[in-house]
Amino acid sequence: MRKRFLVGFIVLASASLVYRLLDTPVEKLRQDATLQRVQDFMTRHGSERPVAFVGDSLVENASFSPAICGRPVFNAGYAGAIASGVLQLVKEFDRIKFSPGIVVISVGVNDSLVVDRRPFAESYQEIVQRAGALGAKVFVVSLAPIAGSGVLANAIDRSRFADIDRVIRQTAHDRSIPLIDVGTLRTQASPQVEDGIHLSADGYAAWTGTIESTINRQCP
Numbered sequence: 001m002r003k004r005f006l007v008g009f010i011v012l013a014s015a016s017l018v019y020r021l022l023d024t025p026v027e028k029l030r031q032d033a034t035l036q037r038v039q040d041f042m043t044r045h046g047s048e049r050p051v052a053f054v055g056d057s058l059v060e061n062a063s064f065s066p067a068i069c070g071r072p073v074f075n076a077g078y079a080g081a082i083a084s085g086v087l088q089l090v091k092e093f094d095r096i097k098f099s100p101g102i103v104v105i106s107v108g109v110n111d112s113l114v115v116d117r118r119p120f121a122e123s124y125q126e127i128v129q130r131a132g133a134l135g136a137k138v139f140v141v142s143l144a145p146i147a148g149s150g151v152l153a154n155a156i157d158r159s160r161f162a163d164i165d166r167v168i169r170q171t172a173h174d175r176s177i178p179l180i181d182v183g184t185l186r187t188q189a190s191p192q193v194e195d196g197i198h199l200s201a202d203g204y205a206a207w208t209g210t211i212e213s214t215i216n217r218q219c220p
Contacts, residue, residue: 026080027078027080027081027082027085030078030079030080030081031078031085031088031089031092033078034076034078034089035089035092035096037074037076038074038076038093038096038098039096041074042096042098045072048071048072049071049099049100049101049135049136050071050072050073050074050100050101050102051068051069051071051072051073051074051100051101051102051103051104051215052074052076052093052098052100052102052103052104052136053073053074053075053076053077053104053106054076054077054081054086054089054090054103054104054105054106054107054127054131055077055081055086055104055105055106055107055141056077056078056079056080056081056082056106056107056109056110057077057078057079057080057081057198058077058106058109058144058198058199058207059075059076059077059106060075060077060078060079061077061198061199061204062075062077062204062207062208063204063208064208064211064212065212068102068212068215068216068219069101069102069215069216069219069220070219071101071102074100076089077106080110081107081110082107082110082111082114082116082123083107083108083111083116083118083120083123083124083127084116084117084118084123086105086107086123086127087123087126087127087130090103090127090130090131090134091130093134094130094133094134098134099134099135099136100134100136101135101136101137101220102136102137102138102139102215102220103131103132103134103136103137103138103139104138104139104140104141104180104211104215105124105127105128105131105138105139105140105141106140106141106211107124107127108120108124108143108164108165108167108168109143109144109146109156109161109164109197111160111164112143112156112157112158112160112161112164113152113155113156113157115160120163120164120167121167121171124167124168124171125171128140128171128175128177132177137218137220138177138178139177139178139179139180139211139214139215139218140168140171140172140177140178140179140180141168141179141180141182141211142165142168142169142179142180142181142182142183143161143164143165143168143182143183144182144183144185144191144199144203144207145182145183145184145185145191145192146161146192146196146197147190147192147196147197148196149196150192150194150195150196150197151194151195151196152195152196152197152198153192153195153196153197154196156197165183178214178218180210180211180214180215181210182206182207182210182211185199185203185206185207185210186206187200187202187203187205187206188202189202190202190203191203191206191207
């Protein structure tokens with residue numbers, strides 16, 4: 001009984017923490033830090049048009065190749081990101097004249113933990129539109145699988161998770177842009193760590209491998 005109570009408390013605390021991160025200036029601070037890294041990148045690389053990854057902690061913690069399609073890679077992921085936050089970041093890219101050659105969008109799992117003020121579909125479709133307006137080739141990444149249980153996996157609204165994944169896939173279809181399907185990750189060990197959401201070393205190997213191989217087959 002005590003163990004079940006403790007697990008339940010951890011789940012509620014984790015969900016509450018995620019909500020506070022998304023509903024306070026913390027996300028704005030993370031966006032600002034990301035934009036500072038963008039400006040540092042622009043100073044170092046001049047007019048080079050990189051492959052820019054935008055999204056949440058799955059993106060932030062990924063070890064992508066230093067170059068894809070002959071372009072340097074810039075990782076603009078940050079923990080706790082939701083669709084409306086990524087949209088704001090992409091708007092800022094335009095403001096500071098950051099012009100990636102490729103934008104890879106991987107966001108949505110945090111939107112299945114909390115309900116944003118703006119529907120996911122509206123924010124997501126605008127992200128795709130604005131990324132394309134930067135002159136970039138856009139790729140979208142489906143949601144990675146989550147475990148059957150885990151501290152964070154248990155807090156996921158699975159119905160909303162499925163709806164978000166459908167929005168991502170439908171947006172790719174409607175706009176005729178490449179979908180990188182990571183809905184199934186083939187690994188020898190569990191693709192997730194104990195929280196049921198974040199990826200293990202094997203999970204990341206499959207996830208990044210699928211993403212990079214898909215982009216490399218369709219270099220602009």
